[in-house]
Amino acid sequence: FGLDPTDNCWNHGTSTAGIITGNGNLGDAYRGVTAITLDSFKVYSCSGLDTAAAVRGFQAAVNALDRVIVAEIQATGDDASSISVAADNAFDAGSAVIAANGNFGPNAGTVRSPANAHKAIGVGAVDVQTLSLMNYQSRGPAPDGRVKPDIQAPTNTETASNASDTALQVFTGTSGATPYAAAAAMLFRNWLGSQGSSATPGEIYVHMILSGQRTSFDNDNGAGLLTMPNNGTFWRGTVGVGHTQSIDIQINVPANASNFDVALWWPEAVDQSHSDVDIHLRDPFGNLVATSLSIASVFERARVSGALTPGTWTLRIYGYSVPTGSQTVYWAAHFNN
Numbered sequence: 001f002g003l004d005p006t007d008n009c010w011n012h013g014t015s016t017a018g019i020i021t022g023n024g025n026l027g028d029a030y031r032g033v034t035a036i037t038l039d040s041f042k043v044y045s046c047s048g049l050d051t052a053a054a055v056r057g058f059q060a061a062v063n064a065l066d067r068v069i070v071a072e073i074q075a076t077g078d079d080a081s082s083i084s085v086a087a088d089n090a091f092d093a094g095s096a097v098i099a100a101n102g103n104f105g106p107n108a109g110t111v112r113s114p115a116n117a118h119k120a121i122g123v124g125a126v127d128v129q130t131l132s133l134m135n136y137q138s139r140g141p142a143p144d145g146r147v148k149p150d151i152q153a154p155t156n157t158e159t160a161s162n163a164s165d166t167a168l169q170v171f172t173g174t175s176g177a178t179p180y181a182a183a184a185a186m187l188f189r190n191w192l193g194s195q196g197s198s199a200t201p202g203e204i205y206v207h208m209i210l211s212g213q214r215t216s217f218d219n220d221n222g223a224g225l226l227t228m229p230n231n232g233t234f235w236r237g238t239v240g241v242g243h244t245q246s247i248d249i250q251i252n253v254p255a256n257a258s259n260f261d262v263a264l265w266w267p268e269a270v271d272q273s274h275s276d277v278d279i280h281l282r283d284p285f286g287n288l289v290a291t292s293l294s295i296a297s298v299f300e301r302a303r304v305s306g307a308l309t310p311g312t313w314t315l316r317i318y319g320y321s322v323p324t325g326s327q328t329v330y331w332a333a334h335f336n337n
Contacts, residue, residue, distance in 0.1 A: 007162045009046035012072050015171040018160030019179040020070070020186070026166065030159065033183035039064050049075060051083060058086040062093045067189060068204075070182040071099040071120070072175040075113035078143040080270050084117035088270060091119035096189070096201035098123060098182040100174040101149040102138030108219060110138040111148040118268045118298070121185070121205055124149035125177035126225055128157050133220055137174055140219035144274065147297040149222040150205075151212045153177035153184075184208060184228055195234075202267060203236065206330040209299045210263035217294050223263075223301050232336040233257075240326035241277060241319040249315040249331070253284075253308050257337040260304040262290070262315055266329045268298055273323035280318060284311030293320075308335060 007013035017040070022032030041057035043050055054073055061069045069090055075083045087097045097120040102112030115122030115138075125134045134155060140148030155176035161169035188207045192199035212223025239247050253260070262279055279302045281290040292300035317329055 006042060007040070010044050011162045011169065012044075012175055013040050013042070014162040015159045015169060015176070016070060016072065016179040019157070019171070020183045022160055026168075030168070033180065034186055036183075036186050039066055043073060049073065051075065054083050055086045058083075058090050062090050062095055066095060067199075067201075068096045068098060068182055068185045070178060071097055071114050072178055073112070073114060074100060074102045074104070074138075077113040079113070079116045079118060080143075081113050084113045084120075085270065087114035087117040087120045091201050091267065094201065096185050096204045097121065098178060098185050100178045101125075103136045103173045103175075105137045105139050106135050108139050109141060109143075111140050111142055112138055116140075116142040116148060118146075118270055118272075119201070121151060121181065121208060122149040122222070123174055123178045123181045124152040124220075124222060125155040125174045126152050128154035131225065134174075137220075140222075141296060145296050146274070147217050147219055147222060147294070147299075150299065151181060151208055151223050151226045152221060153180040153226055181208070181226055184211070184226055187228065197236070202238070202265060202328070202330040203332075206236070206263050206265040206299070206332045209265050209301055210261055210332045210334060212263075212301060215292065215301045215303050217297050217299075217301070223299060229334050232334055235333040236331065238328065238330050239317060241317055241322060241329055242326050243319055243322040245319045245322075247317045249317070251313045251315055251333055253310055253313050253335060254337055255310040257308045257310065257335045258306055260290075260308055260313070260333070260335045262292075262302045262331070262333045264292075264300040264317065264329055264331050266298055266327055274298075275319070275323065275327040276321040277327060277329055278318045278320050280314075280316035282314040282316070283309050284313060285309070286314075
């Protein structure tokens with residue numbers, strides 16, 4: 001493809017690599033999140049974004065079997081533009097796409113491509129110290145009305161710079177947040193594989209939504225700040241749900257368990273009518289104790305906080321509106337014990 005990975009002019013690639021997989025030579029404060037090997041595909045010249053190069057970059061990443069693609073791109077196209085379609089195609093080929101929501105906020109409808117793609121996770125930004133929403137963060141909805149961002153991650157962290165082998169810079173913007181979300185996606189993929197899962201992009205996405213800290217969604221925060229669980233028990237699966245169909249999943253909750261979190265995520269094609277799929281969570285006595293009924297998102301999130309009644313709980317996945325056929329839905333649940 002004639003690709004050139006040199007990190008000049010924008011100083012994004014070096015900082016991103018430092019966050020995702022940097023060594024600890026400058027101390028633990030500057031150590032990367034993972035030890036994963038990266039491929040780098042340059043899509044910006046010093047003049048700005050090269051759209052054709054971005055599409056080739058997605059193709060090259062898929063051909064290299066890169067299963068998580070980090071897209072710090074802020075193209076002006078809609079969800080049917082070439083870059084967003086390339087992101088959707090990468091998902092279909094087996095790659096999760098983690099994309100910067102953009103820095104063109106705070107007005108609504110400013111989310112950029114490919115974060116606005118149907119099968120990409122759009123990443124918003126909060127300050128690493130205050131956890132406050134960055135005012136410049138691009139907001140949803142996506143052109144077809146979907147909630148964006150999907151999740152948030154911290155920005156304004158100090159990491160590697162391309163100025164020298166030991167230079168540092170404060171990496172800002174939603175680009176500064178995206179590598180943290182991407183590293184979480186990589187960790188989820190490796191963990192899912194260790195659990196015998198096929199670790200598809202949809203499975204990765206639903207675990208990222210599950211790790212968001214908000215159960216009510218909006219176009220400022222999505223599912224909220226991503227915080228990966230570090231203990232407890234996970235349940236997960238994939239179902240097909242039709243219009244007005246209910247699928248009940250039984251989950252056994254032991255004594256001394258607490259904080260039940262449930263999430264859904266489902267893929268939609270750019271030319272597909274939007275599905276509305278809901279969560280109903282019932283305790284062992286049949287009481288409805290949590291729901292998630294968002295209309296505009298392709299994800300749902302519900303939580304029961306505090307001590308849980310031991311016994312068999314029911315997670316109901318309800319196809320409130322599925323315009324055609326059966327909608328594939330990824331689900332995940334977690335509680336502490």
